Amino acid sequence: MRFNYQVIVNIIGLLLMLNGVFMLLCIPFSMHFGEGDLMAINWSGLITICVGAILWFATKDHSNKELKKKDGYLIVTLGWVSMSCFGALPYILSGAIPNFTDAFFETISGYTTTGASILTDIESVHKGILFWRSLTQWIGGMGIIVLAVAILPILGIGGMQLFVAESPGISPDKLQPRIKETAKRLWLIYVMLTGIETVLLWAGGMTFFDALNHGLTTMSTGGFSTKNASAAHFSPFIQYVMILFMFLAGTNFTMTYFGLHGQFKKVIRNEEFRFYLGTCVLLTAVTTFAIYLASGTGFEQSFRNGLFQVVSVVTTTGFVSADYTQWSSFITLLFFIMLFIGASAGSTSGGVKIVRHVILLKNSILELKRQLHPSAIIPVRFNKTAVPKDITFNILAFIMIYISIFSIGSIVMASMGVDLETAMGSVATSLGNVGPGIGSVGPVDNFAHLPTPGKWFLSFLMLLGRLELFTVLMLLTPYFWRKL
Amino acid sequence: MRIIIAGAGDVGFHLAKLLAIEEHDINIIDLDSSKLQYISNHLDVNTIKGSSTSYKILEEAKVSKSDLLIAVTESESTNISTAIIGKNLGAKKTIARISNTEFLHKKDILNLKSIGIDELISPESLAAKEIKKLLKETALTDTFEFEKGILSLVGVTIDEDSELLNQSLADTAYLNPDRNFNTVAILRGNETIIPHGANKFMLNDHAYFITQPDGLERVMNLSGKIRTPVKNLMILGGSKIGVKTAMQLSSKYKIKLIEQDKEKCFELADQLQDTLIINGDGRDVELLQEEGIADMDAFIAVTGNSETNIITSLVAKNHNVKKTIALVENIDYIHLSQNIGVDTMINKKLIAASFIFRHIRKGEVLNLISIHGVDGELVEFEVKPNSKILDVEIKDLNFPKSAIIGGVIRNNQGITVRGNFRFQEKDRVVVLSKPECIRTVEGFFK
Numbered sequence: 001m002r003f004n005y006q007v008i009v010n011i012i013g014l015l016l017m018l019n020g021v022f023m024l025l026c027i028p029f030s031m032h033f034g035e036g037d038l039m040a041i042n043w044s045g046l047i048t049i050c051v052g053a054i055l056w057f058a059t060k061d062h063s064n065k066e067l068k069k070k071d072g073y074l075i076v077t078l079g080w081v082s083m084s085c086f087g088a089l090p091y092i093l094s095g096a097i098p099n100f101t102d103a104f105f106e107t108i109s110g111y112t113t114t115g116a117s118i119l120t121d122i123e124s125v126h127k128g129i130l131f132w133r134s135l136t137q138w139i140g141g142m143g144i145i146v147l148a149v150a151i152l153p154i155l156g157i158g159g160m161q162l163f164v165a166e167s168p169g170i171s172p173d174k175l176q177p178r179i180k181e182t183a184k185r186l187w188l189i190y191v192m193l194t195g196i197e198t199v200l201l202w203a204g205g206m207t208f209f210d211a212l213n214h215g216l217t218t219m220s221t222g223g224f225s226t227k228n229a230s231a232a233h234f235s236p237f238i239q240y241v242m243i244l245f246m247f248l249a250g251t252n253f254t255m256t257y258f259g260l261h262g263q264f265k266k267v268i269r270n271e272e273f274r275f276y277l278g279t280c281v282l283l284t285a286v287t288t289f290a291i292y293l294a295s296g297t298g299f300e301q302s303f304r305n306g307l308f309q310v311v312s313v314v315t316t317t318g319f320v321s322a323d324y325t326q327w328s329s330f331i332t333l334l335f336f337i338m339l340f341i342g343a344s345a346g347s348t349s350g351g352v353k354i355v356r357h358v359i360l361l362k363n364s365i366l367e368l369k370r371q372l373h374p375s376a377i378i379p380v381r382f383n384k385t386a387v388p389k390d391i392t393f394n395i396l397a398f399i400m401i402y403i404s405i406f407s408i409g410s411i412v413m414a415s416m417g418v419d420l421e422t423a424m425g426s427v428a429t430s431l432g433n434v435g436p437g438i439g440s441v442g443p444v445d446n447f448a449h450l451p452t453p454g455k456w457f458l459s460f461l462m463l464l465g466r467l468e469l470f471t472v473l474m475l476l477t478p479y480f481w482r483k484l
Numbered sequence: 485m486r487i488i489i490a491g492a493g494d495v496g497f498h499l500a501k502l503l504a505i506e507e508h509d510i511n512i513i514d515l516d517s518s519k520l521q522y523i524s525n526h527l528d529v530n531t532i533k534g535s536s537t538s539y540k541i542l543e544e545a546k547v548s549k550s551d552l553l554i555a556v557t558e559s560e561s562t563n564i565s566t567a568i569i570g571k572n573l574g575a576k577k578t579i580a581r582i583s584n585t586e587f588l589h590k591k592d593i594l595n596l597k598s599i600g601i602d603e604l605i606s607p608e609s610l611a612a613k614e615i616k617k618l619l620k621e622t623a624l625t626d627t628f629e630f631e632k633g634i635l636s637l638v639g640v641t642i643d644e645d646s647e648l649l650n651q652s653l654a655d656t657a658y659l660n661p662d663r664n665f666n667t668v669a670i671l672r673g674n675e676t677i678i679p680h681g682a683n684k685f686m687l688n689d690h691a692y693f694i695t696q697p698d699g700l701e702r703v704m705n706l707s708g709k710i711r712t713p714v715k716n717l718m719i720l721g722g723s724k725i726g727v728k729t730a731m732q733l734s735s736k737y738k739i740k741l742i743e744q745d746k747e748k749c750f751e752l753a754d755q756l757q758d759t760l761i762i763n764g765d766g767r768d769v770e771l772l773q774e775e776g777i778a779d780m781d782a783f784i785a786v787t788g789n790s791e792t793n794i795i796t797s798l799v800a801k802n803h804n805v806k807k808t809i810a811l812v813e814n815i816d817y818i819h820l821s822q823n824i825g826v827d828t829m830i831n832k833k834l835i836a837a838s839f840i841f842r843h844i845r846k847g848e849v850l851n852l853i854s855i856h857g858v859d860g861e862l863v864e865f866e867v868k869p870n871s872k873i874l875d876v877e878i879k880d881l882n883f884p885k886s887a888i889i890g891g892v893i894r895n896n897q898g899i900t901v902r903g904n905f906r907f908q909e910k911d912r913v914v915v916l917s918k919p920e921c922i923r924t925v926e927g928f929f930k
Contacts, residue, residue: 069525160524160525160528161525174530176509176530177486177509177510177511177528177529177530178504178507178509178510178528178529178530179528180528181509
């Protein structure tokens with residue numbers, strides 16, 4: 001099979017143009033604060049739009065409109081990589097991050113909603129650039145392809161292929177028969193929640209600029225802050241608001257949609273939601289208790305710190321209200337393991353996702369029963385329906401690959417002279433799109449000191465994690481490129 | 485529109501494809517999850533696994549909010565029950581596919597509307613009708629008449645004798661001095677070309693023209709075809725379509741029908757008194773020769789096996805039968821067999837899907853016809869009082885390239901239009917458009 005290169009280039013051109021338009025959205029902040037980053041933003045936006053327009057225009061008259069599955073995977077991966085290259089322009093041109101490796105790392109960490117930063121002093125960065133940094137997370141959270149499907153008319157039938165390749169989880173739920181309508185509703189909920197959070201944060205005492213930035217990075221489960229101290233800089237009320245919205249961002253948007261339509265029963269009965277809620281409650285109880293014992297802070301503060309960190313890490317957001325590595329090695333280990341959980345499928349979070357854990361866990365337990373009754377047919381049930389075998393196999397493969405990449409990745413990082421904790425922490429946090437790790441990349445540290453090849457490697461892992469392994473890994477297999 | 489399609493077979497798939505391009509909200513219900521998987525990979529529709537007669541499944545498809553429920557599964561009784569249940573649950577309109585045509589003929593006595601079935605569709609009788617129409621003009625591969633023939637669409641195959649061969653449209657303008665026909669489409673292999681001046685006619689192209697009545701003769705002369713009326717006709721296969729065709733045509737033509745099954749032959753002989761029923765295997769060339777295939781004017785292969793139909797049609801073609809029609813169930817074979825020489829393919833699923841599609845679009849457009857094998861629809865619009873094409877010359881319209889205006893019916897007279905034509909109110913315009921720009925074309929006439 002041959003790739004439909006014309007359509008691939010055409011759509012990537014379109015994505016770049018869309019990206020360029022987003023860059024221009026930083027202009028108002030840049031002008032308001034007047035710190036001299038205006039030209040850098042203007043130029044970045046114009047260059048991105050022009051390159052996108054050239055690609056789009058050159059392939060405008062593509063005769064073959066058909067989009068095969070393979071084309072879809074290629075578009076999504078190439079689209080994300082090219083977006084990250086152009087997304088680094090504002091950092092480079094403004095001089096905020098002059099080094100291309102660092103700028104690319106910061107951008108891809110934004111788009112993949114990881115939130116790992118190489119900036120040592122965030123507050124000294126110009127406001128226009130800071131806004132762009134938050135915006136990259138917001139774009140990447142729901143996904144630019146989902147946005148393109150929602151607002152651009154061109155992606156009719158092929159849209160489904162792209163949608164599947166980009167959206168997190170096992171298979172996306174369709175809220176409406178047509179993919180375009182589904183994408184529109186998802187984005188609508190996303191924009192709405194971001195708006196509400198911004199208003200609440202603003203009312204809670206943040207400046208409008210900080211409120212908007214944190215709104216963008218919370219709903220996308222990104223975790224970039226505008227303050228060096230991250231969430232610890234703000235009042236308890238603000239921290240509670242952020243906890244609530246981190247939790248919502250980690251909820252399947254389909255459930256939020258049902259909730260908004262008053263169908264609470266459907267939400268409560270959803271097995272993944274119950275496990276998600278249960279996981280958060282259980283982990284919070286354990287950490288609160290452990291923090292209370294280890295640190296000697298008051299109960300409210302221990303609870304708030306525990307809850308905030310647990311929700312922040314489970315939803316893969318990565319905001320920090322306190323350094324979880326400072327209390328005890330028990331808590332540090334607990335948080336390290338949490339890096340692998342991930343929130344719900346169909347949310348903006350990264351990681352493995354609750355649904356995969358639950359199905360696999362159930363399958364493993366049922367395996368004991370199957371040993372006792374060799375001839376019995378015992379399917380795994382999820383949401384009261386039997387899970388087809390091929391989905392179980394798919395999840396098994398996913399987790400196996402995930403663990404392999406983590407192991408090999410840690411070895412690769414360690415081979416570059418990084419210490420053990422840092423190597424494991426940085427790989428787990430990048431692959432899970434969380435942000436903070438352990439060791440020297442802990443919650444209050446940053447990634448600036450890592451070696452250059454290490455930064456490139458982690459950038460690759462972030463993309464792998466955001467596109468859920470298969471989309472990117474598929475491109476590395478010979479089957480993908482073979483004609484037969 | 486919210487549409488539910490029960491049955492993800494060929495009819496359901498083709499219908500969903502036609503409708504999805506038009507941006508309707510479509511739910512497809514079927515029991516077979518692999519079929520649904522295929523559909524959701526290829527079309528932008530929602531799929532639901534389950535039985536279409538189940539309350540729960542129909543609720544999941546939001547039947548109470550749906551505008552149309554189309555039941556096109558293989559089973560007649562499932563279709564009927566689905567339609568009835570769906571109607572009672574609030575579907576605005578229901579269409580059920582049937583195979584027993586008694587339902588169709590005794591529609592009023594059975595009073596199907598009162599129990600919830602608004603419309604019936606029988607692919608077999610539609611196919612028989614199509615065959616009857618094609619036999620009227622043997623030289624043509626396809627034909628459709630607007631307003632009793634004051635304007636008609638005809639399709640011909642370009643062969644070696646044609647004057648048009650290897651000429652471009654612009655070059656052949658002199659062959660059309662009275663300007664009484666227009667080329668609207670060329671089907672080459674799998675590709676449908678909406679022709680413009682520079683496009684050439686190649687060997688074995690299927691060319692489609694819109695002609696005024698006086699242009700028909702000319703089109704046929706140009707394509708190298710001779711009009712011969714059909715007298716003798718051979719039908720292969722005593723299937724429902726075969727029987728129906730024989731029944732409808734026996735008064736006009738001399739018919740021989742070949743059927744393999746002896747007992748069935750006996751029944752057929754009883755049923756079709758004017759038709760000569762022959763018991764034998766149609767793949768036996770000697771039998772065909774013995775039964776005088778060389779003297780036949782037309783050969784219609786409608787057995788249940790597509791391969792048999794295609795091969796025997798080729799045998800007939802070899803014996804100089806002027807018109808061969810083959811029933812082909814496998815949609816992928818259609819292009820292929822047209823290219824190797826079978827005159828016309830009939831696919832009852834495509835016919836059924838286009839019929840329903842036409843039904844849905846009723847009201848918005850006057851007429852909508854699918855042409856076999858052509859990736860496009862022939863649509864008839866009426867020019868409304870405030871539409872934007874009024875008093876503009878066609879050449880200044882900026883009409884989409886994937887669509888072409890074939891002709892206009894004005895005051896009960898067919899006109900094959902040129903670039904300097906200006907539309908008036910109440911003109912009825914025949915347009916051939918590829919599926920992707922039907923909406924755009926519609927915009928011109930609103």
